[in-house]
Amino acid sequence: MFTEKLVARIIACPGPDYDQEIKLRNEILRRPLGMDLLNEDLSREVNDIHIGLFRGQELIGTLILTPGQGYTKMRQVAVAETARGINAGTQMVKFSEEVAREKGFSRIELNARQEAVNFYLKNGYTVVGDQFTEVGIPHFKMIKEL
Structure with a gap:
């Protein structure tokens, strides 16, 4: 059991830390x-809000918030095996919701x-709407009002 505190930032x-994020997401x-994130164009990510969950210096979780009009889209959520x-995902999502509120967003959307x-x-x-396919696998659009 890990006793070291998890810190989201x-x-x-x-x-x-972004380099660690790319490795974890990939x-x-x-x-x-069967895909490689390093083959994708990540240049627009500089405009996103990147959130990481750390155990000491180790990045164990990450997600991205991409700003929209009045909402932000949560994407690329990844938690290390x-x-x-250990509630790492929940801690990271809660932190991202706080950040979104502070940035003035009233809703988070995501494709789960x-x-x-x-x-x-x-x-x-x-869940809003029907199942759809993204990156070759089933997804559902989901929202949360902040």
């Missing part, structure tokens, strides 16, 4: 689909992979 993009979100089951829908439901998100 904004990640500077670019920077060394490992958790892209490689299992070694950090599953089918296997993540229950996680978001437990965190107060609502």
Whole structure:
């Protein structure tokens, strides 16, 4: 059992923590689909809010908030395999909601992979619309009013 405190904070993009973020996102979100994040155009990510969850200096979770008109889109949510089951995802999502509120957003939207829908439901998100396919796998659009 890990006793070291988990700390959520904004990640500077670019920077060394962003480099860790890219590695984690690629490992958790892209490689299992036979894709490579390093082959994607990430240049627009400089305009996003990058959030990381750290155990000491180790990045164990990450997500991105992409600003929209009155809302922000949560995307690229990834939690390291070694950090599953310790509420890392929930802690990171709650922190991102605080950041979104502070930035003046009234709603978070996201496209949840089918296997993540229950996680978001437990965190107060609502499914809107029908299932659709993104990056070759089933997703649902979900929202939460802040």
